[in-house]
Amino acid sequence: MVRLSAWVLAVCSAAHGAGPQKALIVDGQNNHPWQATTPLLKKILEDTNLFQVDVATTPPKGGDMSAFRPNFAAYALVVSNYNGEAWPQATQKAFADFVNKGGGVVIVHAADNAFPEWKEYNEMIGLGGWGDRNEKSGPYLRYRDEKFVKDNTPGRGGSHGAQHEFRVDIRNPTHAITKGLPPSFMHAKDELYDRLRGPAEHITVLATAYSEVSTRGTGEHEPVLMVIGHGRGRIFHTTLGHSPEAMSCVGFIVTTQRGAEWAATGRVKQTVPKDYPMGQVSTRKLD
Ligand code: ZN
Numbered sequence: 001m002v003r004l005s006a007w008v009l010a011v012c013s014a015a016h017g018a019g020p021q022k023a024l025i026v027d028g029q030n031n032h033p034w035q036a037t038t039p040l041l042k043k044i045l046e047d048t049n050l051f052q053v054d055v056a057t058t059p060p061k062g063g064d065m066s067a068f069r070p071n072f073a074a075y076a077l078v079v080s081n082y083n084g085e086a087w088p089q090a091t092q093k094a095f096a097d098f099v100n101k102g103g104g105v106v107i108v109h110a111a112d113n114a115f116p117e118w119k120e121y122n123e124m125i126g127l128g129g130w131g132d133r134n135e136k137s138g139p140y141l142r143y144r145d146e147k148f149v150k151d152n153t154p155g156r157g158g159s160h161g162a163q164h165e166f167r168v169d170i171r172n173p174t175h176a177i178t179k180g181l182p183p184s185f186m187h188a189k190d191e192l193y194d195r196l197r198g199p200a201e202h203i204t205v206l207a208t209a210y211s212e213v214s215t216r217g218t219g220e221h222e223p224v225l226m227v228i229g230h231g232r233g234r235i236f237h238t239t240l241g242h243s244p245e246a247m248s249c250v251g252f253i254v255t256t257q258r259g260a261e262w263a264a265t266g267r268v269k270q271t272v273p274k275d276y277p278m279g280q281v282s283t284r285k286l287d
Helices: 002-015 034-046 089-100 109-113 119-125 250-265
Strands: 021-027 051-057 077-080 104-108 140-144 147-151 164-170 184-190 203-210 221-230 233-238
Touching: 021 034, 021 250, 034 051, 034 077, 034 250, 077 250, 089 119, 089 233, 104 109, 104 119, 104 250, 119 221, 119 233, 140 203, 140 221, 164 221, 184 250, 221 250, 233 250
Parallel strands: 021 051, 021 077, 077 104, 104 233
Antiparallel strands: 140 147, 164 184, 164 203, 203 221, 221 233
C-alpha cells in the first residue's frame, strides 16, 4: 500500500509538472558576447523555479564540431544562444526529432541568424536574418490593418538600425504568453531587428516594435515576439536580447520566462511581477 501511494504520488507530481524541468542552453559561437549572456539566460530561467538549466557549448569557430552531440531528448526545453557554424548532421537530426516529438525551444536574438541553409531550422524559427537570407528564404511579415500578411517583395533578410530604447506593443493579448500583460512595455536599449524573412508558417506574432526611420529603421511594425508550431513542438522566438543591458529589461526577462514555460509545457502559470515596465524602462540586476 505504501509502495502504491508513492507510485501514485510520483505519477501525479509528474503529471502536474511539480519540480523543475530540465532545460539546456546551447552556445559556443555567436557574434554576440555569449559568455556574458548565457549566465543571464540561465538565471532568468532558474528564477522561475520551473527549470534546472544545463549548458552545452560547441567548440570555437573552426574547431572539430563532430563531437558536439547534446542529448536534446533528455530536456523539456532547449534555449538557443547560438549563431555559428553548422552542427553535424546527426546533431541537426536529433534537434529536429526533439522538436517534432514535442520539445520546447526558445530562440534568442542572433540565434535567428544561424543556419541559413538548414531548411527545417528555418521552419522552426519562422523568420530569420542575415547569412545571405533574401526572397528565397521566404516572405517578410508585415503588419497591415491589425493583421500580419506575407510580403514577397525581393530584398535582404535582416537588418537593424541604431540601438535605442523602444516600445514593444502586444498584438495578441489572448495567447498564454501575453495574456494579462499590459498592452505595451518600454524596452531597454537594444537592437530592433527588421526585415526578417523566412517560411513564416504556423507562426503567431505576439508583439511588434515600431522601427523608426529616424533610427535607420524601416518605418514598419517589426515582429519581435512570436511563437511557431513545428511537428508537436512549440517554439518561442524573441528577437530581443542583443546585450546584457537589453537582457536586464524586465520586459525581456518576463516575456522570456513566460515564453520558456509555454514552450516547455503549453501553458503559463507565472503571474506578472510588480516591476513589469509600463511607461518607462524597468531593469533588474541579474549578475
Ligand atoms: Zn545583436
